Structure formats: structure tokens, C-alpha cells
Amino acid sequence: MSEFIFNLQKTDGQARRGEITTPRGKIQTPAFMPVGTAGTVKAMQTRDVKATGADIILGNTYHLMLRPTAERVARLGGLHHFMQWDGPILTDSGGFQVMSLSKLRKLTEEGVSFQSHIDGSRHMLTPERSIEIQCLLGADIQMQLDECPPFPITEEASRESLELSIRWAKRSKDAFEKLSKPGQALFGIVQGSVFEDQRKRSAEGLMEIGFPGYSVGGLAVGEGQEQMFRVLDFTTPVLPKDRPRYLMGVGKPPDLVGAVERGIDMFDCVMPTRSGRHGQAFTWDGPINIKNAAYVDDGTPLDADLDCPASRDYSKAYINHLFRAGEYLAATLLSWHNLAFYQELMARMRTAIEEDRFAAFAAEFRARYSAGAASEG
Structure with missing residues (x-):
């Protein structure tokens, strides 16, 4: 071709x-x-x-x-x-x-x-x-x-x-x-x-x-x-x-x-990787700052359902620790997660269009994302 x-x-x-x-x-x-x-x-x-x-x-x-x-x-x-x-x-x-x-x-x-x-x-x-x-x-x-x-x-x-x-x-x-x-x-x-x-x-x-x-x-x-x-x-x-x-x-x-x-x-x-290098993770419930003290003891992953090792296999507490310790791996894991999140967002939009439900998807996404962003502060 x-x-x-x-x-x-x-x-x-x-x-x-x-x-x-x-x-x-x-x-x-x-x-x-x-x-x-x-x-x-x-x-x-x-x-x-x-x-x-x-x-x-x-x-x-x-x-x-x-x-x-x-x-x-x-x-x-x-x-x-x-x-x-x-x-x-x-x-x-x-x-x-x-x-x-x-x-x-x-x-x-x-x-x-x-x-x-x-x-x-x-x-x-x-x-x-x-x-x-x-x-x-x-x-x-x-x-x-x-x-x-x-x-x-x-x-x-x-x-x-x-x-x-x-x-x-x-x-x-x-x-x-x-x-x-x-x-x-x-x-x-x-x-x-x-x-x-x-x-x-x-x-x-x-x-x-x-x-x-x-x-x-x-x-x-x-x-x-x-x-x-x-x-x-x-x-x-x-x-x-x-x-x-x-x-x-x-x-x-x-x-x-x-x-x-x-x-x-x-x-x-550049948003997914730039944000990742500075400690911001994108989630369905809005962005979070993984460097915040709220995540020091949080043993949950960023997103257990994403088919991405950085999202699924590492705890928020571990990534928080990496940033606090100045470890290079911190930027890699959060950039990796953000890129996977963006690709999953695109995939879900493609599916919603195929199934004639994009308007409903967009409304649900905005409501959940903005509510989470507001609670994160």
C-alpha cells in the first residue's frame, strides 16, 4: 500500500x-x-x-x-x-x-x-x-x-x-x-x-x-x-x-x-507527558496531584482497569514516594499512565460514535470528570 x-x-x-x-x-x-x-x-x-x-x-x-x-x-x-x-x-x-x-x-x-x-x-x-x-x-x-x-x-x-x-x-x-x-x-x-x-x-x-x-x-x-x-x-x-x-x-x-x-x-x-513529569495524573474522575500528602498511604493503583503496567501495577503511595525521593522512574510511570489514559479515552470515543451514543458518553464524561476535579481542589 x-x-x-x-x-x-x-x-x-x-x-x-x-x-x-x-x-x-x-x-x-x-x-x-x-x-x-x-x-x-x-x-x-x-x-x-x-x-x-x-x-x-x-x-x-x-x-x-x-x-x-x-x-x-x-x-x-x-x-x-x-x-x-x-x-x-x-x-x-x-x-x-x-x-x-x-x-x-x-x-x-x-x-x-x-x-x-x-x-x-x-x-x-x-x-x-x-x-x-x-x-x-x-x-x-x-x-x-x-x-x-x-x-x-x-x-x-x-x-x-x-x-x-x-x-x-x-x-x-x-x-x-x-x-x-x-x-x-x-x-x-x-x-x-x-x-x-x-x-x-x-x-x-x-x-x-x-x-x-x-x-x-x-x-x-x-x-x-x-x-x-x-x-x-x-x-x-x-x-x-x-x-x-x-x-x-x-x-x-x-x-x-x-x-x-x-x-x-x-x-x-505535550500535556500527558509534561503533566506526568510534574506529578499530575489524569483519571476519569479528573486530574490528581500524586505528590499530595493524601496519597502517601494510598495503596490503590491509578487505574486497575487500564491495560497499562504503570496504571495497574503500582500504587499511588509508591509513585508518591518516587516523586518525593526525586527518582527518575516517577516521571516515567506517570507519563506512561497518562498516555494510556488518553488512548483509552480516544478508544471509548470511537466506540461511542460507532454505537450512536456519543452525546451520552460526552455528557457522562464531563459530569464525572468535573465533579472529580472539583473535589480534588
Whole structure:
């Protein structure tokens, strides 16, 4: 199989159950993609990430271009071989990290020049260079280079930004068609901040160019969940029904449920592993801080029903002890559990859509999760 294919199998309201076929395997949607920023899902071995149920992981163009460099990864056999992951990999374009991490950033029609946050070296990222890097890495799903504007932003500045991103989308596609291999796919990124007319303009501009998938960018940047959902309410209906929809950088479990409710198929976020490294565990009854004294003598597991050793086989008291003792295993166990929880959440949503009961599932999930979060304080 050398094609990228999206098969929309079932809908329940706006929620969608589907399957993406790539040369490196199938992706069941709605899907959550663990983030492997620098060629690793932090604190995890790839075999354990796969065992949680992840079909695909995300790699980061910005970080990998700086070190060890895309050229070095290519010489060493590509990102899949380099990090020992044989499933699909999606790479972002680097645009968000240039905005959020780099120094002395200068934006022009050509691209964006910036200073590395690591060593101060100067770099130029253009649509063509972003695609070249992603092809050198060997990514199965790639992103156009876009400008990810800050929030809040004026309507005029947002409009200028999205028009630039549309022009960059065309250049990204032209470069992709020259450099990519059969079966690889390039997604366009819908921008426009919180402005309805601009989101529609961005989506229409990208659809004129034509992509096998569409991402919704520029959210989860400070606008809040209510505003994010409002943007999705008017954005997803204008996107093609026969192409996957990817909400970038989102989010907490209630964000995922609400976005699936609004027609999103794919997600990525550092939340499961970042929270795990800092002592937060996600549960059906809301997040808990395992470092709290309440868990010092708690001999129960995080989730006895999850098919994950970190969730099932270790007590809360033990993980609490690991954090208090400063042991590395603490971050691994909690990251592992959180990733397994996220994958189980996606699996339950897929099943609920298949069985035409997604609305009931979402309502039950929200009620239980918010009640537990309130009691945790």
C-alpha cells in the first residue's frame, strides 16, 4: 500500500469515526498523537508508547533541525529508524516553535529568520526548507509552513498573517510535490484567530490549493476553551467531509471530547507527558496531584482497569514516594499512565460514535470528570 487514504466510517452528530491508511500502518480516528519533540516521547520507550494504543506519534521540525539536524537523521536512516518507531510519524512545520521559542525573529515574504534558543545560531526557515527538513526526516504526514500569530491579535494583523500562510501553503505544496515519496501526505493549516470570516477565508484558500488533510492551527494559545469551541463550531463545517481534520496542540481531556463533538479527527499535545513529569495524573474522575500528602498511604493503583503496567501495577503511595525521593522512574510511570489514559479515552470515543451514543458518553464524561476535579481542589 503506497497511498494515503482517509475512510470516514461513521458519524454521530458531528463526531466522526474513521481510519487513515498510510504505508507504515493504519491510524484509527479520532486519534491522539503523543509528542516526540526531539525524537523521543519524553521518559518513554517507543515500545511502551505503542503498547498504550498509539498508532502515530509527532516529531518536531524546529527542534530536530537544530539538533541533531535533519541531514544527520537522514544519513542515519531517517527518523523512524533513528528513534525505533515503525508506525506513522507526523511532523509539524516548525512555525509555532519559531514564534514561541526562537529569538530575534524576523518575518518576511520569503520566510522567517531567527536565532536558535539553544546556541544563538542564525537560521532561515522558508516553506521550501520546512518541507525539505520534513522529507529528510521521512515524515509520513507533513505540515505546510504557516505563521502562527499570537493571541490576542487585531483583525487586520490576523488577516495579513493568514494570507501569508495561504501563499506559503502553495509554496509548501510545490516543494512537497518535488521532494516527497509515494504515500506521504501534506496538510494545510487553517488560521484566522477567532474571526469567523477569516477562518472561512483561510479554509477556502487552502481548499483551492488542495490537500489530503486539513489542520486547525492558532488555537490553544490563550483564548480559552469556550472561545476555542466557538471557533471550531464555525470552522469544521466548511472543511471537506472526506479529509481528516487535525486540531494542533490540544489538549486536556475535556478539550478532546468537545473537539471530537465538533468534528475533529486528530490531536497532539505535550500535556500527558509534561503533566506526568510534574506529578499530575489524569483519571476519569479528573486530574490528581500524586505528590499530595493524601496519597502517601494510598495503596490503590491509578487505574486497575487500564491495560497499562504503570496504571495497574503500582500504587499511588509508591509513585508518591518516587516523586518525593526525586527518582527518575516517577516521571516515567506517570507519563506512561497518562498516555494510556488518553488512548483509552480516544478508544471509548470511537466506540461511542460507532454505537450512536456519543452525546451520552460526552455528557457522562464531563459530569464525572468535573465533579472529580472539583473535589480534588
